[in-house]
Amino acid sequence: MLLHICCAPCSTAVIERLNDKFEITGYFYDPNIHPEEEYLRRLEETKRLYNEIGIPLIEAQYDAEIWFKLTENFKHELEGGKRCGICYDMRLEKAAWFAKENGFDIFTTVLSISPHKKAEAINNIGRRLAEKYDITFYEADFKKKDGFKRSLELSREYNLYRQDYCGCIYSKRHGH
Numbered sequence: 116m117l118l119h120i121c122c123a124p125c126s127t128a129v130i131e132r133l134n135d136k137f138e139i140t141g142y143f144y145d146p147n148i149h150p151e152e153e154y155l156r157r158l159e160e161t162k163r164l165y166n167e168i169g170i171p172l173i174e175a176q177y178d179a180e181i182w183f184k185l186t187e188n189f190k191h192e193l194e195g196g197k198r199c200g201i202c203y204d205m206r207l208e209k210a211a212w213f214a215k216e217n218g219f220d221i222f223t224t225v226l227s228i229s230p231h232k233k234a235e236a237i238n239n240i241g242r243r244l245a246e247k248y249d250i251t252f253y254e255a256d257f258k259k260k261d262g263f264k265r266s267l268e269l270s271r272e273y274n275l276y277r278q279d280y281c282g283c284i285y286s287k288r289h290g291h
Contacts, residue, residue, distance in 0.1 A: 116253065117142050117214040119206060119224035120172075122157045123164040124277045127269035128262050129225045130170065133253075137221065141165050144175035144209050146182035147202050149284040154179075160276045167273065175209060186283075194231055194286040202283065203240050211244040211252070223253035228262050231281045 116137035120126045126141065133139060143161055148154040154177060165172040185205060189198035207224060214222040223241070227234035234256035241252035257263075270277050280286055 116140070117210060117217075117219040117222040119144060119210040119222065119226070120161055121145055121148075121224075121226055121229075121282075122278065123161040123273075123275050124266055124270040125225045125228050126161070127164070127273065127275070128266040129228055129255075129257050130168065131265065131269065132257065132262070133223075134170075137253075139170050140219070141170055141172040142175065142210050142213060142222075143172060144206055144213075146178040147186075147206070147283040149179065151177070151179065153278065156276060157278065164273055164275060173213070175213065181205075182283075186285075190285050192285075194282060195233060198285065199232075199282070200236060200240070203237055207237070207240050207244055211241075211248045211250060215248040215250050219250070221251040221253055223255060225257065227255055228257035228266055229281050230258055230263055231286070232258075234258070 116133065116139050118139050119142050130139060143158055148157055158174060162172060182205065185201050186198045189196065192198050203226065210222050224237060226232045226237050238254040241254060245252035
């Protein structure tokens with residue numbers, strides 16, 4: 116399974132749930148994270164976690180310029196609006212394409228563990244991309260069954276850096 120990751124803390128509880136069902140490879144593709152120092156900090160923390168738990172991690176290119184171009188007309192929207200859909204689509208498209216090109220038979224994302232993210236929107240995009248790339252998307256709402264709470268507990272256990280905003284610089288401005 117190719118597991119798209121937004122950050123180390125969010126991936127902890129998802130890995131705990133999926134690790135006995137799938138052979139997981141992490142995929143870090145998050146051009147929405149700004150500033151670049153924050154992106155690098157989240158990436159390094161993800162590398163540390165994945166090394167510690169023995170799961171392979173693939174770092175995709177940091178396409179921040181493309182992300183800004185795609186979302187510039189929606190920068191004033193609150194989190195959960197059209198900008199988020201564009202962002203989910205961009206990241207999941209890259210994950211689906213990478214999964215298909217590299218022989219994975221299934222992919223998913225940790226995004227739905229966040230209380231700020233709409234699982235239905237994420238799963239709809241995943242299903243559409245699964246059909247487009249002829250690959251399986253594992254649908255989930257990882258925040259259910261105390262998934263987010265568990266990610267907080269595991270983050271403390273692993274002593275992970277936990278950022279003070281979820282997602283992009285625009286969501287930081289709006290207090291998420």
